[in-house]
Amino acid sequence: MSKSxxxxxxxxxxxxxxxxxxxxxxxxxxxxxxxxRPQLEPHSSCRLCTVMISGRPFSSCTQPAMDGxxxxxxxxxxxxxxRSVVQMIFVEGNHYCPSCEExxxxxxxxxxxxxxxxxxxxxxxxxxxxxxxxxPDVNLDRDRCIRCETCVRASRDLDGKNVFGIxxxxxxxHLAVNSPTGKLGxxxxxxQDQAVALCPTGCLTVKRVGFSVPxxxxxxxxxxxxxxxxxxxxxxxxxxxxxx
Amino acid sequence: MAEKLKVATCxxxxxxxxxxxxxxxxxxxxxxxxxxxxxRSPIDDIKTITGPVDLGLIEGGVCNAENVHVLQEFRRxxxxxxxVGECAIxxxxxxxxxxxxxxxxxxxxxxxxxxxxxxHVPNDPELPLLLNRVRPLHHIVKIDYFLPGCPPxxxxxxxxxxxLIAGRDPSLPRExxxxx
Numbered sequence: 551m552s553k554s555x556x557x558x559x560x561x562x563x564x565x566x567x568x569x570x571x572x573x574x575x576x577x578x579x580x581x582x583x584x585x586x587r588p589q590l591e592p593h594s595s596c597r598l599c600t601v602m603i604s605g606r607p608f609s610s611c612t613q614p615a616m617d618g619x620x621x622x623x624x625x626x627x628x629x630x631x632x633r634s635v636v637q638m639i640f641v642e643g644n645h646y647c648p649s650c651e652e653x654x655x656x657x658x659x660x661x662x663x664x665x666x667x668x669x670x671x672x673x674x675x676x677x678x679x680x681x682x683x684x685x686p687d688v689n690l691d692r693d694r695c696i697r698c699e700t701c702v703r704a705s706r707d708l709d710g711k712n713v714f715g716i717x718x719x720x721x722x723x724h725l726a727v728n729s730p731t732g733k734l735g736x737x738x739x740x741x742q743d744q745a746v747a748l749c750p751t752g753c754l755t756v757k758r759v760g761f762s763v764p765x766x767x768x769x770x771x772x773x774x775x776x777x778x779x780x781x782x783x784x785x786x787x788x789x790x791x792x793x794x
Numbered sequence: 795m796a797e798k799l800k801v802a803t804c805x806x807x808x809x810x811x812x813x814x815x816x817x818x819x820x821x822x823x824x825x826x827x828x829x830x831x832x833x834r835s836p837i838d839d840i841k842t843i844t845g846p847v848d849l850g851l852i853e854g855g856v857c858n859a860e861n862v863h864v865l866q867e868f869r870r871x872x873x874x875x876x877x878v879g880e881c882a883i884x885x886x887x888x889x890x891x892x893x894x895x896x897x898x899x900x901x902x903x904x905x906x907x908x909x910x911x912x913x914h915v916p917n918d919p920e921l922p923l924l925l926n927r928v929r930p931l932h933h934i935v936k937i938d939y940f941l942p943g944c945p946p947x948x949x950x951x952x953x954x955x956x957x958l959i960a961g962r963d964p965s966l967p968r969e970x971x972x973x974x
Contacts (some may be wrong), residue, residue: 640884644890644892644893645884646880646884646886646887646889646890647880647944647973647974648880648886648887648944648973648974649887649890650974653973653974654974659973659974662971662973663968663971663972664968666965666966666968666971667971668883668939668940668941668942668965668966668971669877669883669932669937669940669942670883670884670930671932673933674884674885674889674929674930674933676885676889676892676893676927678893679893693893765974774968
Protein backbone atom coordinates (compact mmCIF):
# COMPACT_ATOMS: atom_id res chain seq x y z
CA MET A 551 0.00 0.00 0.00
CA SER A 552 1.42 3.41 -0.94
CA LYS A 553 2.19 5.82 1.86
CA SER A 554 1.75 9.57 1.91
CA UNK A 555 1.96 12.63 4.14
CA UNK A 556 0.48 16.11 3.87
CA UNK A 557 2.60 19.15 3.02
CA UNK A 558 0.63 22.35 3.63
CA UNK A 559 -2.52 20.28 3.15
CA UNK A 560 -1.42 18.67 -0.14
CA UNK A 561 -0.98 14.91 -0.22
CA UNK A 562 2.62 13.86 -1.00
CA UNK A 563 3.35 10.20 -1.72
CA UNK A 564 6.71 8.84 -0.53
CA UNK A 565 8.89 5.76 -0.68
CA UNK A 566 10.18 4.08 2.45
CA UNK A 567 13.40 5.76 3.60
CA UNK A 568 12.75 9.10 1.92
CA UNK A 569 13.03 12.29 3.93
CA UNK A 570 10.28 14.92 3.92
CA UNK A 571 12.41 17.12 1.63
CA UNK A 572 13.17 14.32 -0.85
CA UNK A 573 9.52 13.29 -1.09
CA UNK A 574 8.40 16.91 -1.53
CA UNK A 575 10.90 17.57 -4.34
CA UNK A 576 10.01 14.27 -6.04
CA UNK A 577 6.39 15.47 -6.08
CA UNK A 578 7.45 18.91 -7.48
CA UNK A 579 6.80 20.74 -4.21
CA UNK A 580 9.58 23.03 -3.10
CA UNK A 581 10.80 23.49 0.45
CA UNK A 582 13.58 26.14 0.65
CA UNK A 583 16.99 24.58 1.33
CA UNK A 584 20.63 25.58 0.97
CA UNK A 585 23.13 23.11 2.51
CA UNK A 586 21.30 20.02 1.26
CA ARG A 587 22.28 18.52 -2.11
CA PRO A 588 20.73 15.40 -3.65
CA GLN A 589 24.05 13.62 -4.13
CA LEU A 590 25.36 14.27 -0.59
CA GLU A 591 24.53 13.11 2.92
CA PRO A 592 22.36 15.75 4.64
CA HIS A 593 24.24 18.20 6.82
CA SER A 594 21.24 19.90 8.38
CA SER A 595 23.18 23.00 9.36
CA CYS A 596 21.57 25.88 7.45
CA ARG A 597 18.09 25.24 8.96
CA LEU A 598 16.48 26.81 5.92
CA CYS A 599 14.44 23.67 5.27
CA THR A 600 12.85 23.88 8.72
CA VAL A 601 9.21 22.76 8.72
CA MET A 602 6.69 22.34 11.50
CA ILE A 603 5.48 18.83 12.33
CA SER A 604 3.06 18.40 15.22
CA GLY A 605 3.87 21.94 16.35
CA ARG A 606 7.63 21.35 16.53
CA PRO A 607 10.38 22.49 14.15
CA PHE A 608 12.29 19.83 12.19
CA SER A 609 14.82 20.09 9.38
CA SER A 610 13.03 18.44 6.48
CA CYS A 611 16.34 17.26 4.93
CA THR A 612 16.85 14.81 7.80
CA GLN A 613 13.29 14.13 8.95
CA PRO A 614 12.02 10.78 7.62
CA ALA A 615 8.64 11.01 5.87
CA MET A 616 5.93 9.20 7.86
CA ASP A 617 2.52 8.01 6.79
CA GLY A 618 -0.30 10.45 7.54
CA UNK A 619 2.07 13.09 8.95
CA UNK A 620 1.03 16.77 8.62
CA UNK A 621 3.96 18.98 7.57
CA UNK A 622 3.68 22.78 7.52
CA UNK A 623 6.19 24.74 5.42
CA UNK A 624 4.52 27.75 3.84
CA UNK A 625 3.68 30.11 6.71
CA UNK A 626 4.60 33.74 7.42
CA UNK A 627 6.45 32.59 10.55
CA UNK A 628 8.65 30.11 8.67
CA UNK A 629 9.23 32.66 5.89
CA UNK A 630 10.40 35.15 8.55
CA UNK A 631 12.66 32.50 10.10
CA UNK A 632 14.18 31.61 6.74
CA ARG A 633 14.75 35.26 5.88
CA SER A 634 16.50 35.80 9.23
CA VAL A 635 18.70 32.76 8.63
CA VAL A 636 19.79 34.05 5.22
CA GLN A 637 20.30 37.59 6.58
CA MET A 638 22.55 36.19 9.31
CA ILE A 639 24.55 34.23 6.73
CA PHE A 640 25.00 37.42 4.69
CA VAL A 641 26.19 39.61 7.59
CA GLU A 642 28.52 36.93 8.99
CA GLY A 643 30.58 36.85 5.80
CA ASN A 644 31.72 39.41 3.26
CA HIS A 645 29.31 38.90 0.37
CA TYR A 646 29.94 41.65 -2.17
CA CYS A 647 27.51 40.56 -4.88
CA PRO A 648 28.33 43.43 -7.30
CA SER A 649 31.99 42.36 -7.51
CA CYS A 650 31.56 38.58 -7.22
CA GLU A 651 32.09 36.49 -10.36
CA GLU A 652 29.54 33.98 -9.04
CA UNK A 653 26.70 36.54 -9.01
CA UNK A 654 23.75 35.03 -10.85
CA UNK A 655 25.06 31.49 -10.27
CA UNK A 656 25.13 31.82 -6.48
CA UNK A 657 22.67 29.78 -4.44
CA UNK A 658 22.89 32.06 -1.43
CA UNK A 659 21.94 35.04 -3.61
CA UNK A 660 19.21 33.06 -5.41
CA UNK A 661 17.85 31.92 -2.04
CA UNK A 662 17.69 35.56 -0.93
CA UNK A 663 15.82 36.47 -4.12
CA UNK A 664 13.38 33.60 -3.66
CA UNK A 665 12.65 34.73 -0.09
CA UNK A 666 12.13 38.35 -1.20
CA UNK A 667 15.07 39.64 0.84
CA UNK A 668 15.73 43.37 0.36
CA UNK A 669 18.06 44.07 3.29
CA UNK A 670 20.31 42.33 5.80
CA UNK A 671 18.60 43.71 8.92
CA UNK A 672 21.46 42.74 11.25
CA UNK A 673 24.73 44.70 11.63
CA UNK A 674 27.37 43.69 9.07
CA UNK A 675 30.20 41.86 10.83
CA UNK A 676 32.90 42.58 8.22
CA UNK A 677 35.04 39.65 9.42
CA UNK A 678 38.68 39.39 8.36
CA UNK A 679 39.16 36.14 6.48
CA UNK A 680 42.06 34.63 4.60
CA UNK A 681 42.00 34.17 0.86
CA UNK A 682 44.03 31.50 -0.90
CA UNK A 683 45.03 31.81 -4.55
CA UNK A 684 47.91 29.33 -4.34
CA UNK A 685 46.18 26.71 -6.51
CA PRO A 686 46.90 27.12 -10.24
CA ASP A 687 43.27 26.59 -11.27
CA VAL A 688 41.03 27.24 -8.24
CA ASN A 689 40.51 30.30 -6.02
CA LEU A 690 39.48 29.96 -2.39
CA ASP A 691 37.79 33.11 -1.07
CA ARG A 692 36.76 32.53 2.54
CA ASP A 693 34.90 35.88 2.55
CA ARG A 694 32.19 34.04 0.64
CA CYS A 695 32.23 30.80 2.66
CA ILE A 696 28.99 29.99 4.49
CA ARG A 697 30.42 26.87 6.20
CA CYS A 698 27.76 24.60 4.70
CA GLU A 699 30.42 21.89 4.36
CA THR A 700 29.27 21.06 0.83
CA CYS A 701 32.93 20.95 -0.30
CA VAL A 702 33.91 18.92 2.76
CA ARG A 703 31.26 16.29 1.99
CA ALA A 704 31.77 16.35 -1.80
CA SER A 705 35.55 16.02 -1.54
CA ARG A 706 35.28 13.14 0.91
CA ASP A 707 32.28 11.26 -0.50
CA LEU A 708 32.28 12.05 -4.24
CA ASP A 709 35.90 12.92 -5.09
CA GLY A 710 37.41 10.47 -2.58
CA LYS A 711 40.05 13.03 -1.56
CA ASN A 712 39.25 14.70 1.76
CA VAL A 713 40.69 18.10 0.80
CA PHE A 714 38.51 20.26 3.09
CA GLY A 715 37.51 20.44 6.74
CA ILE A 716 36.12 22.96 9.19
CA UNK A 717 38.59 24.29 11.75
CA UNK A 718 37.81 26.21 14.95
CA UNK A 719 34.55 26.74 16.77
CA UNK A 720 31.51 28.99 16.64
CA UNK A 721 31.97 32.35 14.95
CA UNK A 722 35.70 31.58 14.54
CA UNK A 723 35.12 28.34 12.60
CA HIS A 724 36.49 28.48 9.09
CA LEU A 725 37.22 26.36 6.07
CA ALA A 726 40.56 24.56 6.38
CA VAL A 727 42.55 22.84 3.64
CA ASN A 728 44.03 19.41 4.27
CA SER A 729 47.55 19.87 2.90
CA PRO A 730 51.00 20.04 4.56
CA THR A 731 51.05 23.85 4.35
CA GLY A 732 47.30 24.41 4.70
CA LYS A 733 47.41 25.97 1.21
CA LEU A 734 45.11 24.87 -1.58
CA GLY A 735 48.02 24.74 -4.04
CA UNK A 736 49.62 21.95 -2.00
CA UNK A 737 46.46 19.83 -1.87
CA UNK A 738 45.39 17.27 -4.47
CA UNK A 739 42.31 19.30 -5.48
CA UNK A 740 41.51 19.45 -9.21
CA UNK A 741 39.41 22.14 -10.88
CA GLN A 742 37.06 19.39 -12.12
CA ASP A 743 36.33 18.10 -8.59
CA GLN A 744 32.75 18.02 -7.35
CA ALA A 745 33.91 19.93 -4.27
CA VAL A 746 34.47 22.94 -6.54
CA ALA A 747 31.46 22.38 -8.79
CA LEU A 748 29.00 22.09 -5.89
CA CYS A 749 30.17 25.11 -3.84
CA PRO A 750 26.92 27.11 -3.54
CA THR A 751 28.64 30.52 -3.40
CA GLY A 752 31.76 32.08 -4.92
CA CYS A 753 34.01 30.62 -2.19
CA LEU A 754 35.54 28.00 -4.52
CA THR A 755 35.75 29.19 -8.11
CA VAL A 756 37.63 27.98 -11.15
CA LYS A 757 40.14 30.56 -12.36
CA ARG A 758 39.96 32.29 -15.74
CA VAL A 759 36.32 31.41 -16.52
CA GLY A 760 34.56 33.76 -14.06
CA PHE A 761 32.96 35.96 -16.69
CA SER A 762 32.67 33.56 -19.64
CA VAL A 763 28.90 33.84 -19.16
CA PRO A 764 27.89 37.51 -18.75
CA UNK A 765 25.91 38.82 -15.76
CA UNK A 766 22.21 38.67 -16.64
CA UNK A 767 22.50 35.37 -18.55
CA UNK A 768 23.38 33.11 -15.65
CA UNK A 769 21.56 30.19 -14.02
CA UNK A 770 19.29 32.12 -11.67
CA UNK A 771 18.96 35.10 -14.01
CA UNK A 772 17.05 32.79 -16.33
CA UNK A 773 15.27 30.35 -14.02
CA UNK A 774 14.00 30.61 -10.44
CA UNK A 775 15.94 28.63 -7.83
CA UNK A 776 12.91 26.50 -6.96
CA UNK A 777 12.66 25.12 -10.50
CA UNK A 778 16.40 24.44 -10.67
CA UNK A 779 16.37 22.59 -7.34
CA UNK A 780 13.33 20.45 -8.21
CA UNK A 781 14.79 19.53 -11.61
CA UNK A 782 18.19 18.81 -10.07
CA UNK A 783 16.68 16.33 -7.62
CA UNK A 784 14.54 14.66 -10.25
CA UNK A 785 17.55 14.32 -12.60
CA UNK A 786 19.49 12.78 -9.73
CA UNK A 787 16.68 10.29 -9.04
CA UNK A 788 16.51 9.36 -12.73
CA UNK A 789 20.27 8.81 -12.79
CA UNK A 790 20.10 6.68 -9.66
CA UNK A 791 17.29 4.59 -11.17
CA UNK A 792 19.30 4.20 -14.39
CA UNK A 793 22.39 2.97 -12.53
CA UNK A 794 20.26 0.79 -10.27
CA MET B 795 -4.42 69.78 -6.96
CA ALA B 796 -2.85 67.88 -4.07
CA GLU B 797 0.44 69.26 -2.83
CA LYS B 798 3.46 67.59 -4.36
CA LEU B 799 5.49 65.15 -2.30
CA LYS B 800 8.89 66.60 -1.40
CA VAL B 801 11.84 64.33 -2.22
CA ALA B 802 15.51 64.79 -1.28
CA THR B 803 18.34 62.61 -2.56
CA CYS B 804 22.08 62.39 -2.01
CA UNK B 805 25.07 60.16 -2.63
CA UNK B 806 27.40 59.39 0.28
CA UNK B 807 30.12 56.76 -0.30
CA UNK B 808 28.58 55.78 -3.62
CA UNK B 809 29.37 56.16 -7.31
CA UNK B 810 26.21 58.05 -8.41
CA UNK B 811 25.23 54.92 -10.33
CA UNK B 812 21.96 54.75 -8.39
CA UNK B 813 21.16 58.35 -9.34
CA UNK B 814 21.96 57.52 -12.97
CA UNK B 815 19.57 54.60 -12.73
CA UNK B 816 16.86 56.86 -11.30
CA UNK B 817 17.32 59.11 -14.33
CA UNK B 818 17.02 55.98 -16.45
CA UNK B 819 13.25 55.96 -15.84
CA UNK B 820 13.47 58.29 -18.86
CA UNK B 821 10.18 59.92 -19.90
CA UNK B 822 8.53 58.56 -16.75
CA UNK B 823 10.47 61.37 -15.01
CA UNK B 824 7.82 63.73 -16.39
CA UNK B 825 5.06 61.65 -14.75
CA UNK B 826 7.06 61.58 -11.53
CA UNK B 827 7.48 65.36 -11.56
CA UNK B 828 3.67 65.70 -11.70
CA UNK B 829 3.51 64.29 -8.17
CA UNK B 830 6.88 65.07 -6.57
CA UNK B 831 9.18 68.06 -6.28
CA UNK B 832 12.87 67.73 -5.51
CA UNK B 833 14.51 69.41 -2.56
CA ARG B 834 18.24 68.79 -1.98
CA SER B 835 19.49 66.55 -4.78
CA PRO B 836 22.34 66.35 -7.29
CA ILE B 837 19.55 66.42 -9.89
CA ASP B 838 18.69 70.07 -9.15
CA ASP B 839 22.00 70.94 -7.46
CA ILE B 840 20.35 72.21 -4.24
CA LYS B 841 23.12 71.67 -1.69
CA THR B 842 21.24 71.56 1.63
CA ILE B 843 17.76 70.44 2.63
CA THR B 844 15.54 73.53 2.77
CA GLY B 845 12.82 72.18 5.07
CA PRO B 846 10.94 69.05 6.13
CA VAL B 847 10.84 66.48 3.34
CA ASP B 848 8.50 63.53 2.78
CA LEU B 849 10.95 61.12 1.21
CA GLY B 850 14.74 60.87 1.40
CA LEU B 851 16.65 58.58 -0.97
CA ILE B 852 20.25 57.91 0.02
CA GLU B 853 22.79 56.21 -2.18
CA GLY B 854 26.13 54.97 -0.85
CA GLY B 855 27.43 53.84 2.52
CA VAL B 856 29.06 55.92 5.21
CA CYS B 857 32.84 56.30 4.96
CA ASN B 858 33.63 59.65 6.60
CA ALA B 859 32.45 62.14 9.19
CA GLU B 860 30.69 64.33 6.63
CA ASN B 861 28.65 61.31 5.48
CA VAL B 862 27.53 60.79 9.09
CA HIS B 863 26.38 64.40 9.41
CA VAL B 864 24.52 64.38 6.08
CA LEU B 865 22.85 61.09 6.95
CA GLN B 866 21.77 62.37 10.35
CA GLU B 867 20.43 65.56 8.77
CA PHE B 868 18.43 63.50 6.27
CA ARG B 869 17.02 61.42 9.11
CA ARG B 870 15.99 64.56 10.98
CA UNK B 871 14.36 66.15 7.94
CA UNK B 872 12.81 63.15 6.09
CA UNK B 873 9.58 61.48 7.11
CA UNK B 874 10.55 58.34 5.20
CA UNK B 875 14.21 57.44 4.65
CA UNK B 876 15.28 54.88 2.06
CA UNK B 877 18.65 53.12 1.67
CA VAL B 878 19.15 52.89 -2.08
CA GLY B 879 21.55 50.35 -3.59
CA GLU B 880 24.09 47.85 -2.29
CA CYS B 881 26.49 50.40 -0.76
CA ALA B 882 23.74 52.04 1.31
CA ILE B 883 22.35 48.64 2.36
CA UNK B 884 25.55 46.63 3.01
CA UNK B 885 28.46 49.08 2.67
CA UNK B 886 29.07 47.60 -0.78
CA UNK B 887 32.28 47.95 -2.77
CA UNK B 888 33.75 50.80 -0.62
CA UNK B 889 33.43 48.54 2.44
CA UNK B 890 35.88 46.09 0.86
CA UNK B 891 38.51 48.28 2.53
CA UNK B 892 37.20 47.04 5.88
CA UNK B 893 39.44 43.98 5.64
CA UNK B 894 42.42 46.34 5.95
CA UNK B 895 43.20 48.95 8.58
CA UNK B 896 42.69 52.58 7.58
CA UNK B 897 46.46 53.14 7.97
CA UNK B 898 47.22 50.32 5.53
CA UNK B 899 44.73 51.74 3.01
CA UNK B 900 46.13 55.27 3.17
CA UNK B 901 49.73 54.07 2.97
CA UNK B 902 48.95 51.88 -0.02
CA UNK B 903 47.23 54.74 -1.84
CA UNK B 904 49.45 57.69 -0.97
CA UNK B 905 52.83 56.38 0.15
CA UNK B 906 53.74 52.88 -1.06
CA UNK B 907 51.46 52.68 -4.11
CA UNK B 908 52.76 52.26 -7.65
CA UNK B 909 53.75 55.56 -9.30
CA UNK B 910 53.20 57.71 -6.18
CA UNK B 911 55.11 61.02 -6.26
CA UNK B 912 55.56 63.43 -3.30
CA UNK B 913 54.37 60.66 -1.00
CA HIS B 914 52.26 61.95 1.88
CA VAL B 915 48.81 61.24 3.26
CA PRO B 916 46.54 64.21 2.36
CA ASN B 917 45.71 66.15 5.52
CA ASP B 918 43.99 69.32 4.34
CA PRO B 919 41.51 70.45 7.04
CA GLU B 920 38.81 70.66 4.31
CA LEU B 921 38.97 66.88 3.87
CA PRO B 922 36.39 64.99 5.94
CA LEU B 923 37.81 62.63 8.54
CA LEU B 924 37.69 59.03 7.31
CA LEU B 925 35.96 56.44 9.49
CA ASN B 926 37.90 53.32 10.46
CA ARG B 927 35.26 51.23 8.63
CA VAL B 928 32.77 51.89 5.86
CA ARG B 929 29.29 51.20 7.21
CA PRO B 930 25.81 50.68 5.79
CA LEU B 931 23.21 53.34 6.65
CA HIS B 932 21.20 51.22 9.08
CA HIS B 933 24.21 51.01 11.41
CA ILE B 934 23.80 54.73 12.11
CA VAL B 935 20.15 55.79 11.66
CA LYS B 936 16.75 54.14 11.38
CA ILE B 937 16.04 53.21 7.77
CA ASP B 938 12.42 52.76 6.69
CA TYR B 939 12.88 50.98 3.36
CA PHE B 940 15.66 49.27 1.41
CA LEU B 941 15.87 49.34 -2.38
CA PRO B 942 18.49 46.75 -3.42
CA GLY B 943 20.56 46.53 -6.60
CA CYS B 944 23.87 47.74 -7.98
CA PRO B 945 22.23 49.89 -9.09
CA PRO B 946 18.50 49.20 -8.58
CA UNK B 947 17.10 49.10 -12.12
CA UNK B 948 15.02 51.97 -13.47
CA UNK B 949 11.99 49.66 -13.25
CA UNK B 950 12.80 48.91 -9.60
CA UNK B 951 12.94 52.67 -8.87
CA UNK B 952 9.68 53.21 -10.73
CA UNK B 953 7.89 50.37 -8.95
CA UNK B 954 9.19 51.47 -5.55
CA UNK B 955 8.34 55.16 -6.01
CA UNK B 956 4.92 54.70 -7.57
CA UNK B 957 3.82 52.14 -4.95
CA LEU B 958 5.10 54.29 -2.09
CA ILE B 959 3.51 57.46 -3.46
CA ALA B 960 0.22 55.57 -3.88
CA GLY B 961 0.40 54.63 -0.21
CA ARG B 962 0.98 50.92 -0.85
CA ASP B 963 3.69 48.52 0.35
CA PRO B 964 6.65 49.28 -1.96
CA SER B 965 8.28 45.82 -1.62
CA LEU B 966 9.78 44.77 -4.93
CA PRO B 967 8.34 41.84 -6.87
CA ARG B 968 10.84 39.01 -7.17
CA GLU B 969 11.89 39.78 -10.75
CA UNK B 970 13.05 43.25 -9.69
CA UNK B 971 15.13 42.09 -6.69
CA UNK B 972 18.79 41.93 -7.67
CA UNK B 973 21.99 42.44 -5.70
CA UNK B 974 24.24 42.95 -8.73
